[in-house]
Amino acid sequence: MQSNFRIYQLFILLILTFSCQEEKNNNNNNNNDNDVPEDTPVKGKIHIFSESSFKPAILPEKNTFEGIYTNAKIDISFTSERSAIDSFLRGKTEMIVVGRPLNDKELSPFKAKGIKVIQDIMAKDAIAFVLNKNFPDSLLSLNQLRDILSGKVKNWRDISPSFPLGKIVIAADQSNSGNLFFLKDSLGLDIKNIEIFSADSVAGVIDYVKGHSNAMGIIGVSWLSDADNIDSNDYYKQIKVAGLYEDDKEKFSLPFQGNIADGSYPLKRNIYLIYSGARTGLRTGFASFILGDRGQKIILKTGIVPAKMPGRDIEFKYE
Structure with missing residues (x-):
């Protein structure tokens, strides 16, 4: 009887010891989880x-x-x-x-x-202005751009008699695009009352400009600049990229890598x-x-x- 009681005591002691050890291990694991970050610089x-x-x-x-x-x-x-x-x-x-x-x-x-x-x-990078492939002239002065984006000029013929008939439609990927806010700050514009066609994506902007002769699209130039990218090459073939100039039309600049680097393209960021x-x-x-x-x-x-x-x-x- 006494032997059975001792065996019972030993059994209870083993259970208590195991439980304490398990609780200690759990606490250690919890502490380790708190100490180790969820990620590392490479994982x-x-x-x-x-x-x-x-x-x-x-x-x-x-x-x-x-x-x-x-x-x-x-x-x-x-x-x-x-x-x-x-x-x-x-x-x-x-x-x-x-x-x-x-x-x-x-x-x-x-x-x-x-x-x-x-x-x-x-x-x-830079902001690129894209025009329909059949647009007669792809050069715009910064003053003309200010007039268009501020709403002062609403029709292409008010800029040049060679430009297409109809209202100027400004297309962007989103109505609250960062491209528009950059232009607002860079050119000192109030764009609150400007009508923007929101195309939902850069591909949508390209498609809209491709199908509308009176449209001007606003996109980031990186969508056009990678010569090894199939999409970039395809986009570039579908539209014209406007060159910008201050006063002298002969000194226009396109949003190419070299012109962004040397600062000759004005709307870089x-x-x-x-x-x-x-x-x-x-x-x-x-x-x-x-x-x-x-x-x-x-x-x-x-x-x-x-x-x-x-x-x-x-x-x-x-x-």
Whole structure:
């Protein structure tokens, strides 16, 4: 009887010991889960937001990065500039790609919480104005452009008798496109009362301009600039790209890579990579890749201008 009681005591002791050890292990696991970040610079999953104009620039970066670091997954939502910035401000994402830096008012909540916001220039591109393939002249002065975008001039014939009849229709991918806000700030315009045909996408803008002789489309030039991209080549064949000039028509400039780089094309802009620096993670790894030599070579290939010129690899052969 006493032997059975001792066996029973030993059994209870083993159960208690096992339970305590399991609880300790669970606590350790919970602590480890809290200590280990959800992602690392080369592993994990993030969701970023990008202004749709910059899709041809950011998508090759994502695809190349994921190809190198197979444990990394980057989801991108392409949207308007305002929507991307709002998503960042509301904490829906920790990284955005937009055409302007955040202003002091937008940065103030982060400063109040002691959170560092990093705003890097990843590239330079430009606004391109596209016209119907049969448009008689593809050169516009900046003053003519101001008159059109401000609503002062509403018909093409008011600019030149050789231009087509009819009302000027301005087409953009979205009515609240960052392209329009950039033009507003750059040209000092009030665009609140301007009628914009919202084509929902850059492809929609191209299609609309292709089918309407009186239309002028506004797009980011990266959609046209990559000579190796089938879509870019196809778009370019369907429309005319307007050249811009100040006063002398002979000194017009097209939104080509060299003209953006040397500043001769007037409506160029920076592309900003904005992200939270609260901790190191996949977004900081992705940012380092984009701003590094390999990422900047990708930018160069797309036909826009990298923030810093990547190095060239030269092989010397000795005999």
